[in-house]
Amino acid sequence: MLLSKVVEVSHAVGATRSRKAKTEALAELIAAVEPAEVAAVVAWLSGEPLQGRTGTGWRTLVAARSTPAADPTLTVAGIDATLTELVGTSGSGSAGRRRDLLADLLGAATHDEQEFLIRLLTGELRQGALEGVMTEAIAKAAGIPVDPVRRAFMLSGRLPATAVAALDGGVDLLTAFRLEVGRPIRPMLASPGESLEAALADLGRDVSVEYKLDGARIQVHRNCDDVHIFTRTLREITGSVPELVQLVAELPCTSVVLDGETLALTDSGRPRPFQETMSRFGAESERDLLLHPYFFDCLHLDGHDLLDSPLEERLAALDRVAPQHRIPALLRPSADDAAAQFDSALAEGHEGIMVKSLTSPYAAGRRGKSWQKIKPEHTLDLVVLGAEWGYGRRTGYLSNLHLGARDPDGGDPIMVGKTFKGLTDKLLEWQTAEFPLHERDRDEHTVYLKPELVVEIELDGVQVSTRYPGGVALRFARVLRYRPDKDAADADTIDAVRALLPK
Numbered sequence: 235m236l237l238s239k240v241v242e243v244s245h246a247v248g249a250t251r252s253r254k255a256k257t258e259a260l261a262e263l264i265a266a267v268e269p270a271e272v273a274a275v276v277a278w279l280s281g282e283p284l285q286g287r288t289g290t291g292w293r294t295l296v297a298a299r300s301t302p303a304a305d306p307t308l309t310v311a312g313i314d315a316t317l318t319e320l321v322g323t324s325g326s327g328s329a330g331r332r333r334d335l336l337a338d339l340l341g342a343a344t345h346d347e348q349e350f351l352i353r354l355l356t357g358e359l360r361q362g363a364l365e366g367v368m369t370e371a372i373a374k375a376a377g378i379p380v381d382p383v384r385r386a387f388m389l390s391g392r393l394p395a396t397a398v399a400a401l402d403g404g405v406d407l408l409t410a411f412r413l414e415v416g417r418p419i420r421p422m423l424a425s426p427g428e429s430l431e432a433a434l435a436d437l438g439r440d441v442s443v444e445y446k447l448d449g450a451r452i453q454v455h456r457n458c459d460d461v462h463i464f465t466r467t468l469r470e471i472t473g474s475v476p477e478l479v480q481l482v483a484e485l486p487c488t489s490v491v492l493d494g495e496t497l498a499l500t501d502s503g504r505p506r507p508f509q510e511t512m513s514r515f516g517a518e519s520e521r522d523l524l525l526h527p528y529f530f531d532c533l534h535l536d537g538h539d540l541l542d543s544p545l546e547e548r549l550a551a552l553d554r555v556a557p558q559h560r561i562p563a564l565l566r567p568s569a570d571d572a573a574a575q576f577d578s579a580l581a582e583g584h585e586g587i588m589v590k591s592l593t594s595p596y597a598a599g600r601r602g603k604s605w606q607k608i609k610p611e612h613t614l615d616l617v618v619l620g621a622e623w624g625y626g627r628r629t630g631y632l633s634n635l636h637l638g639a640r641d642p643d644g645g646d647p648i649m650v651g652k653t654f655k656g657l658t659d660k661l662l663e664w665q666t667a668e669f670p671l672h673e674r675d676r677d678e679h680t681v682y683l684k685p686e687l688v689v690e691i692e693l694d695g696v697q698v699s700t701r702y703p704g705g706v707a708l709r710f711a712r713v714l715r716y717r718p719d720k721d722a723a724d725a726d727t728i729d730a731v732r733a734l735l736p737k
């Protein structure tokens with residue numbers, strides 16, 4: 235298939251807000267593509283080359299760009315082969331070879347194709363928000379229901395492989411996807427609960443009421459001596475967290491997959507700030523800060539997959555394998571005991587509580603009602619769309635943030651407000667240094683950013699707005715912290731913001 239056809243569909247998908255129209259355009263393309271090219275097309279339209287990140291910067295690409303070709307000739311298979319060569323080029327002279335490959339590729343591309351390739355290779359197409367639409371499109375192209383496609387994607391974390399299986403072998407091949415120890419699955423997520431009372435009324439008596447710790451999510455896989463640890467976005471961090479690896483290696487089992495939260499504690503046992511925990515996930519991690527795990531789920535134990543088992547059984551498995559590392563939890567508490575649990579979580583410096591249905595299976599990658607998070611304040615994770623230069627004491631610093639909510643249908647984030655409240659001097663300095671690295675455009679007052687940074691905002695509520703395109707604006711928003719553990723695809727949606735409108 236010609237690249238020009240893919241670019242055309244990519245534009246069409248970007249130009250419409252209708253989820254149905256997006257799904258149809260994608261499904262038609264996937265159904266039409268050569269079997270050998272399905273994986274690449276699905277990967278590209280989800281925002282990433284099949285080879286993953288190619289490590290090619292925007293400057294290199296712009297330098298490699300020449301006069302566009304008049305007519306489209308590039309094929310999907312040809313480009314995919316070039317990208318494989320590009321990522322495989324290493325050693326002496328590799329920089330020059332990479333430059334030549336890119337120059338040949340871009341030289342053969344039309345103007346629109348050049349734009350597309352540059353956005354693909356710089357990661358700008360990676361919105362991830364298209365994942366939901368893409369899952370539906372794959373099901374439609376294969377003529378099968380969407381649920382088995384979704385499940386296979388959640389278990390494999392890979393849309394291209396899911397698409398190939400769906401088109402090759404339909405539901406039969408998709409149901410062969412299993413939890414594989416060593417390969418991370420997308421974590422189950424929670425919905426914001428209105429209040430503890432509302433969550434208990436909604437979920438009934440069969441609940442686990444757990445501390446919601448303010449750390450970072452980890453997913454731990456162990457097969458005999460082989461331990462792997464992943465973040466919320468499925469990034470492997472095994473090498474940065476030796477103390478967790480050792481602890482998991484010593485658990486009394488042969489194979490296990492655990493879900494939990496990790497954080498560093500102060501000498502008096504209170505949680506250290508989230509940023510300090512996150513700093514341990516980086517390449518140059520501060521080893522003197524010890525991380526502790528607090529597990530809250532067990533997805534596999536000694537050859538048994540537990541994803542489809544009710545939470546109660548999964549917690550029993552967790553109790554068998556790691557009772558000393560469980561997150562504080564009460565099973566089927568009275569309303570008073572649940573309220574006391576909430577109070578003590580806050581008193582001990584934690585974020586709030588989680589109320590979980592004991593009868594629910596592990597819905598990988600889904601944000602459902604069977605896990606509800608209760609915090610004393612409303613918070614939203616929003617995408618930073620830009621920042622205005624400050625004035626007065628903040629002259630020379632990028633300050634007032636433009637905040638956007640995710641479009642669940644894969645469009646650009648939708649602006650819902652601005653704030654400079656809560657920004658410490660340290661954050662102002664960091665923003666001023668960091669934002670230009672994400673710059674999309676600028677004018678006299680504002681630096682506009684690619685949708686890449688996620689910030690957690692505390693707010694008093696939201697109100698109807700005629701000024702903002704989503705019809706809703708934040709009230710009294712203030713910055714709590716940046717969320718380097720989240721991508722724009724993990725930000726809260728415009729629907730989540732609207733759900734806070736007074737009823």
Ligand SMILES: Nc1ncnc2c1ncn2[C@@H]1O[C@H](COP(=O)(O)OP(=O)(O)OP(=O)(O)O)[C@@H](O)[C@H]1O
Nearest residue numbers: 422423424444445446447450451495530561588607
């Ligand atoms: N007992 C717990 N059970 C589940 N998740 C917990 C628990 N304690 C802390 N967490 C953390 O809270 C998160 C649950 O909220 P949610 O599923 O909405 O994820 P999130 O989008 O990362 O939310 P948040 O921004 O509130 O951390 C988990 O991702 C996990 O990191």
